[in-house]
Structure formats: C-alpha cells, structure tokens
Amino acid sequence: MERSCTMTPYERLVAIDQAHVWHPFTQMKDYNQSDPLIIERGEGVMLYDVQGRAYYDGFSSVWLNVHGHNVPELNEAITAQLGRVAHSTLLGMANIPAIELAEKLVEITPQGLTKVFYSDAGATGVEIAVKMAFQYWMNLGKTSKTKFITMNQAYHGDTIGAVSVGAIPLYHDVFRPMLFPSYVVPYPYAYRHERGAHGAKEATLSELRKILETSAHEIAAMIVEPIVQGASGIIVMPEGCLREMATLCREYDVLFIADEVATGFGRTGMMFACDHEEVSPDLMVVGKGLTGGYLPVAATLATEEVYRAFYADYEEQKTFFHGHSFTGNPLGCAVALASLKRFEDHRMLDAVRRKALLVEHKLRAIQDAPHVGEIRQKGLMVGIELVKDKSTRQAYEWAERIGVRVTGRARELGMLTRPLGHVVVFMPPLASTDAELDAMTDILMKAIIDVTEGGRVR
Numbered sequence: 001m002e003r004s005c006t007m008t009p010y011e012r013l014v015a016i017d018q019a020h021v022w023h024p025f026t027q028m029k030d031y032n033q034s035d036p037l038i039i040e041r042g043e044g045v046m047l048y049d050v051q052g053r054a055y056y057d058g059f060s061s062v063w064l065n066v067h068g069h070n071v072p073e074l075n076e077a078i079t080a081q082l083g084r085v086a087h088s089t090l091l092g093m094a095n096i097p098a099i100e101l102a103e104k105l106v107e108i109t110p111q112g113l114t115k116v117f118y119s120d121a122g123a124t125g126v127e128i129a130v131k132m133a134f135q136y137w138m139n140l141g142k143t144s145k146t147k148f149i150t151m152n153q154a155y156h157g158d159t160i161g162a163v164s165v166g167a168i169p170l171y172h173d174v175f176r177p178m179l180f181p182s183y184v185v186p187y188p189y190a191y192r193h194e195r196g197a198h199g200a201k202e203a204t205l206s207e208l209r210k211i212l213e214t215s216a217h218e219i220a221a222m223i224v225e226p227i228v229q230g231a232s233g234i235i236v237m238p239e240g241c242l243r244e245m246a247t248l249c250r251e252y253d254v255l256f257i258a259d260e261v262a263t264g265f266g267r268t269g270m271m272f273a274c275d276h277e278e279v280s281p282d283l284m285v286v287g288k289g290l291t292g293g294y295l296p297v298a299a300t301l302a303t304e305e306v307y308r309a310f311y312a313d314y315e316e317q318k319t320f321f322h323g324h325s326f327t328g329n330p331l332g333c334a335v336a337l338a339s340l341k342r343f344e345d346h347r348m349l350d351a352v353r354r355k356a357l358l359v360e361h362k363l364r365a366i367q368d369a370p371h372v373g374e375i376r377q378k379g380l381m382v383g384i385e386l387v388k389d390k391s392t393r394q395a396y397e398w399a400e401r402i403g404v405r406v407t408g409r410a411r412e413l414g415m416l417t418r419p420l421g422h423v424v425v426f427m428p429p430l431a432s433t434d435a436e437l438d439a440m441t442d443i444l445m446k447a448i449i450d451v452t453e454g455g456r457v458r
C-alpha cells in the first residue's frame with residue numbers, strides 16, 4: 001500500500017499495522033476502526049505509547065510482568081548472557097542458565113517435583129504435561145488410560161492439546177470436531193451457585209468422585225488451574241477444594257496436573273497457588289511470570305515417578321519425543337534466574353500479601369455499587385464481575401460490551417487492562433508501589449462507576 005510522506009509517524013505505524021498485523025484474541029473489524037495503542041517503551045509499572053502518553057500497566061501485559069518494565073538488573077542479566085550465547089539447544093546437550101534455573105525451580109516448587117522440561121509458552125507447557133501424562137501410562141503398559149479430566153470453563157492455552165482440555169465455549173467450541181474429548185467437572189463458582197461456596201465445592205467433588213469411580217481406569221490425568229481459574233473470570237475456589245481434588249485423583253491413580261501459568265510466581269500471594277493448600281502435583285506447568293514477564297520461557301515439572309517411566313534402554317523407545325526449537329533458551333533462563341533472585345532480595349511474597357490487603361481495602365469503596373456483582377481477589381489477581389441487576393445477579397448482554405467499555409474508559413484515564421467478558425481484570429505488576437496501587441485502583445473504580453452509572457454509552 002502507498003504511505004503518504006505527509007503522515008505522522010503514528011499514522012504511518014497504524015497504516016502498516018492495519019495492513020499487515022493480525023492481532024490475537026482481537027476482532028480485527030473493531031480494531032481497524034479504533035485508535036490503536038502502539039507501545040514504544042516501558043519504565044517500572046508504566047508503558048508509554050508512540051504519542052508520548054503514559055499508562056499504568058494494570059494487567060501486567062497480560063498477567064506476566066512481575067518487577068515492572070525496563071528493570072536494570074533484568075536487562076543486565078540478558079545482556080550478560082547475550083555476550084556469551086543467545087541460543088543453543090537442549091536436545092541431547094545443555095547450557096548453563098537452563099541447568100541453574102532447573103535447580104532453582106526444583107527448590108521453589110512443591111515437594112516431589114524434581115525434573116524440569118522447558119518450552120516457550122504456557123500452551124506448550126500444557127501440551128507437554130498432557131503428552132507426558134499420556135505416555136507415562138503407555139510406557140507403564142496401562143494403555144487404557146488415555147483420557148483427561150478438566151474443569152468447566154477451564155483455559156489452558158490455544159494449541160490443540162491445550163484446547164482439548166479447555167472448556168470455554170466461546171473459544172473452544174468451534175474446534176470441538178478436531179479435539180479429543182475430555183471429562184468435565186463443574187468449576188466451583190460460588191457466586192453463581194445456588195448453594196454458595198459450600199454447595200459449589202460439594203458439587204465439584206461429588207462429580208469428580210463419580211467420574212473417578214466409574215472411569216479412572218481410562219483416565220490419565222486431571223488438569224486444574226489451582227485456586228484461581230483465570231480466563232473464565234478470575235474465579236477463586238472455595239477453601240480446601242484443590243486439596244480434596246488432588247487427594248481424590250491420587251486415591252484413584254489419576255495424575256494431577258497443576259497449570260500454574262497464570263497463578264505462579266507470587267501472583268496469588270504464595271510462590272505457587274498449590275502452596276496455599278500444600279498440594280504436590282505430579283506435573284506442574286509454569287510460564288508467564290517465570291522470566292519476570294521478560295522472555296518466552298515455560299517449564300513443565302515432573303516427579304521422579306513420572307520421569308522414571310521414560311527412563312529406559314534406547315531400544316525400548318520410551319523416550320519423550322517432544323521438544324521445541326527454543327527449549328531452554330539461555331537468555332530467557334538467565335533473566336528468569338535474575339527475576340527469582342529479586343523475589344528473595346526484595347522479599348516479594350511478603351510484599352504481595354501486604355499489597356493485596358491494601359487493594360482489598362481500597363476496592364471496598366465500590367463493593368456496594370449497583371453494578372458490581374462480586375469482587376474476587378487472591379493476592380494481586382483481581383476480577384470484578386459486573387452485573388446488570390445486583391439483586392438478581394443478572395448478567396449484562398454480550399452485545400452491551402460492558403467489560404470492553406469499562407477497560408476503554410480505564411485507558412482514557414491512564415491505565416491498561418483487558419476484560420474477560422463482563423469481568424474487569426486488575427493484575428498489576430507485583431512490584432507496584434503502594435502509591436501506584438492507589439492510583440491504579442482509583443482509575444479502576446472510576447472507570448467502573450463512569451461506565452455503569454454515568455451513562456457513558458458509546
């Protein structure tokens with residue numbers, strides 16, 4: 001396409017963007033009619049666009065930023081490694097940062113996880129967990145154990161295996177004919193369960209028990225987003241539910257996979273969400289915050305028992321034949337090590353728990369607002385469910401785009417976030433200061449009130 005030399009730099013970028021970039025999870029028809037945000041740089045919890053406007057990163061650049069942007073120590077970890085080697089493979093060989101990071105991950109993850117298999121995204125990490133669980137049983141000769149249990153409204157990423165254990169109709173239904181079927185247990189969604197948290201938890205556990213009683217012989221594993229189901233709307237599990245699910249799976253000889261991609265690395269106030277209930281899964285997937293949100297590294301951790309099922313003579317062909325080009329990327333592993341060092345040096349977990357209380361206290365100001373249905377929070381992972389009618393909990397119509405309108409207003413007010421349907425997400429970088437959290441929550445609440453009560457209809 002022709003690009004006029006009278007265009008401003010912004011207009012030029014927009015023209016190229018619209019001509020050539022297909023954005024993920026984005027209706028391009030809407031995007032191309034919008035005033036796109038083009039980020040140029042970041043500093044701390046702020047992002048700056050090419051027109052010089054500043055925004056708080058209120059969703060940690062899609063749930064992954066930990067220490068803020070452009071942090072000197074993290075930058076230095078990458079440049080130091082860059083001076084040695086940017087990438088070399090883990091297929092049959094090793095590199096220094098991947099080895100050191102594996103040792104660190106084994107140290108900080110729940111007990112029993114001793115082996116680290118690297119990949120480059122949450123979805124690939126889940127794909128690996130699913131394939132490992134499947135092949136584990138094959139290698140043991142239990143060839144009937146081929147199926148999986150997932151939870152209603154689960155999200156585990158966008159590759160086909162991850163989508164097969166996903167259960168969000170809007171994202172997943174169109175692909176159903178090409179997926180393997182999974183058992184689905186109800187997720188304990190207390191706010192929308194007629195018998196509240198207790199009833200929701202009981203319903204989940206009794207359905208799980210039923211499936212395990214009748215079908216455990218054909219089930220390889222259950223996969224769960226521990227404590228907080230993210231993409232479904234930041235839905236926090238009733239206490240004890242995770243632990244009981246893990247115990248049931250163990251009882252019936254079904255592997256338990258914890259997908260900590262969204263919840264890992266301090267996000268919920270513990271290093272991992274499993275730590276809240278002292279759950280030790282058989283397989284655990286981490287990504288996003290692993291590198292402080294700097295580079296695409298993910299990992300699937302396994303127990304010694306899972307690993308041993310693959311450890312055999314070459315001729316037996318029990319090898320895990322899976323690996324991605326950028327597995328164990330040294331730059332990513334180096335920055336992950338620097339990020340984890342910062343967790344210790346800055347006592348991040350204590351800080352997150354304290355800041356979570358601050359946010360909780362602050363958000364009480366809108367608790368009784370007529371369109372705030374429920375404020376859900378675990379650590380610095382917050383979802384605010386908006387409702388059309390508070391007394392009946394009636395949801396907004398999809399076409400009302402309530403979440404889109406609220407986050408649009410937040411952007412006008414100087415904070416970025418993305419909605420999940422009618423749930424507004426607030427997930428600030430864990431390193432946000434008290435003053436920054438104060439400013440961000442002010443914007444969040446104002447955006448909600450302006451849109452739901454101020455009649456700011458587009």
Ligand code: PMP
Nearest residue numbers: 121122123155156157230261262
């Ligand atoms: N699992 C969970 C629980 C997630 O929240 C996500 C992403 N939001 C993924 C997996 C997929 O991760 P990625 O986008 O890095 O593939």
